[in-house]
Amino acid sequence: MVRKDFETYLSVEGVRIGERDVEMLRAIDRCGSMHRAAEDLGRSYAHLQRRVDEIMDAAGPITERERGGADGGGTALTDQALELVEQFRRLRGAFEGVAAVTESVFPGTVVERTGEVATVETEFGRVLAVVSDERGDVRISVRSDAVVLTLPADAPDREQTSLRNQFAGTVRDLQAGEAVVRLTVELDGGTELVALITRASRERMDLGPGDEVVASFKATAARGVGAVSDREN
Amino acid sequence: MVRKDFETYLSVEGVRIGERDVEMLRAIDRCGSMHRAAEDLGRSYAHLQRRVDEIMDAAGPITERERGGADGGGTALTDQALELVEQFRRLRGAFEGVAAVTESVFPGTVVERTGEVATVETEFGRVLAVVSDERGDVRISVRSDAVVLTLPADAPDREQTSLRNQFAGTVRDLQAGEAVVRLTVELDGGTELVALITRASRERMDLGPGDEVVASFKATAARGVGAVSDREN
DNA sequence: ACCCGTAGTATCAATGACGATACAACGGCG
DNA sequence: CGCCGTTGTATCGTCATTGATACTACGGGT
The missing domain is CATH 1.10.10.10 (Winged helix-like DNA-binding domain superfamily/Winged helix DNA-binding domain)
Structure with missing residues (x-):
């Protein structure tokens, strides 16, 4: 490995x-x-x-x-x-x-950009991400320690926070460590997003497989890199 | 530099x-x-x-x-x-x-720990942070791209989110880049916390110097390292 | 049969990093 | 004055990396 x-x-x-x-x-x-x-x-x-x-x-x-x-x-x-x-x-x-930290990776297409920040169309919706200079098809990778989970009832108003990327999903997998829990959240289209939260957070929110959650991350925590092959033939 | x-x-x-x-x-x-x-x-x-x-x-x-x-x-x-x-x-x-990314650094003291996650007492309150093996006095450093800003009225319920560290403060400095804005938030005790948010987020929230905000970051985005000198004399 | 551009292998030389060694200078103390 | 443990400096040998060179093997075209 x-x-x-x-x-x-x-x-x-x-x-x-x-x-x-x-x-x-x-x-x-x-x-x-x-x-x-x-x-x-x-x-x-x-x-x-x-x-x-x-x-x-x-x-x-x-x-x-x-x-x-x-x-x-x-x-x-x-x-x-x-x-x-x-x-x-x-x-x-x-x-x-x-x-x-593990990261979640998924494909997308750059549809708009302002400087380093781009809007990327993905299977589960539009994502704001930092994309250095690529355009067209990219892969977005999100650090799992940057993903914030919220219960749907309490999801913050998108207009009132700097957490731009918010996606609803359901908890699938759950791996508990000593102090940190690794949660897999399935978004629309089947995309899996991994979130790392403290054990105490998981207990307070009482999260388990099947639960509905909102997964959020900042644009600056998502990064896009372009396709790799420059093959000439 | x-x-x-x-x-x-x-x-x-x-x-x-x-x-x-x-x-x-x-x-x-x-x-x-x-x-x-x-x-x-x-x-x-x-x-x-x-x-x-x-x-x-x-x-x-x-x-x-x-x-x-x-x-x-x-x-x-x-x-x-x-x-x-x-x-x-x-x-x-x-x-x-x-x-x-720039980071905000401030001193604190480890008061409790579970595995890698520790509670650190600081000038502006208790912070949950990842501290590898140090104890006693540490310095906490927070990646400024991990700091989420929310308007006080809309601050998420601490119990319903995995965003553990939340601190009220007032916006001091503001440096606008092409796509990203660098905001300095003054917390209790005068500690300054830097947050990096997209330009669009700043405009939507209409943030400027003097405004009250809540700055939040996940425990996994804050890291503590111990004091450096092992001098014998 | 020969040519060509490739893969594959062996060997030598140049370079740079680093340890080993040696030696001068410094300055308080006995 | 000489001793000691430092800071400095110069030089040499060793080792690892890597470019240079030379060679063989391969296989389809001409």
């Missing part, structure tokens, strides 16, 4: 700060010196030091270094460096979220 | 299929033979062929090849390969969405 995978980077001034760099910065922070950090990570001091300099050149004052003295000196990270590390971890966390 | 960056992969049987591989597959599809694909991409046939074999070993029948004949033979992609390419593009699209 294919697994979604990724690598995270923060690019600044042409330098890409990756996982390895962040581990390096954390080791320096932890150890208080680049020598001990290098030893701790099992890598050479020379290249570690050179890499820190490269990052400093691009990203600004990331370290404060002292040499000589009773303890021989040392290197400390600046707050700016810690902020960088934290930003990296937030970004990686967001990517992990994408990689961990 | 730092830019969010990433590389996308699909891993199958220990082989990581990346951007370069997908470009290779598309070139084969486009050109009809590996030789012409190699030339088209400006890379050597030998390694391209070897790489295709590696991917075939891992991912199954990706190509159908013929040699000899009037045209000398050629290589075609199977539907399975096209599906793989499309899956890659969908994944990359999802990552692009994450990288393009």
Whole structure:
């Protein structure tokens, strides 16, 4: 089975700060010196030091270094460096979220567009989605953690919310995890849309197979990509 | 300024299929033979062929090849390969969405947790968020494309929807793009939450600075990461 | 029988990343 | 003054990736 995978980077001034760099910065922070950090990570001091300099050149004052003295000196990270590390971890966390989540995919046709947002005709109705530059036939993919379920009686007025895409359906499958429940909702035309909601939400709404629900998602949570084959023959 | 960056992969049987591989597959599809694909991409046939074999070993029948004949033979992609390419593009699209979107970050403290979902105490109230394994002080980051805005009069009943996190606030800043508007909402305690909604949504709801709104987001759209420094001293 | 463009394989060279090693400079302390 | 653990810098060897090159095998046309 294919697994979604990724690598995270923060690019600044042409330098890409990756996982390895962040581990390096954390080791320096932890150890208080680049020598001990290098030893701790099992890598050479020379290249570690050179890499820190490269990052400093691009990203600004990331370290404060002292040499000589009773303890021989040392290197400390600046707050700016810690902020960088934290930003990296937030970004990686967001990517992990994408990689961990299943998505629902269905075909459609772009019928209108304004900038990046397009109206796509599908089997179950019109969907607003982010479509970068394709036109014609596309496949829409909706992150299942972006799908909001509402009981039909309480469905918000379409005019009064930024939740543009709303579709009625019935709950089919239900897989309970430790904290999160994976619900499959069948829309018109038989299209299946997966929604990820917390266990507590499912219990409060008392959802189960056969129940009618309204599934909603924002236009910015739906993305369209075009057909793939450019075959010449 | 730092830019969010990433590389996308699909891993199958220990082989990581990346951007370069997908470009290779598309070139084969486009050109009809590996030789012409190699030339088209400006890379050597030998390694391209070897790489295709590696991917075939891992991912199954990706190509159908013929040699000899009037045209000398050629290589075609199977539907399975096209599906793989499309899956890659969908994944990359999802990552692009994450990288393009701004996020709102605010500090909080984990007060309770069930599996990956934690209740986090913040300046403006309790937030349900996905927190992998941290405890104590964390920073919550909310993707701004996951924030749903509703007019207070029409705010959905908390009990009847899977939108767990709801906070009242007032619109402060408003930056209009071509198709998408970036709204800053000030919550209790002065915390600022950024929401990305379509231009049409903003017009329909007639939102502007000073207006009261309810900002909502799902627990699965909020992620917490722990403090970064493990300093020993 | 030969030609041609393809698939398939083996081998060498260039490149880049990185560890290993060596050495100078620094500065408080005994 | 010399010791020590740092920060810096330069150089060399190793390894992995990949382009370059050369070769064989294939099979339908001419």
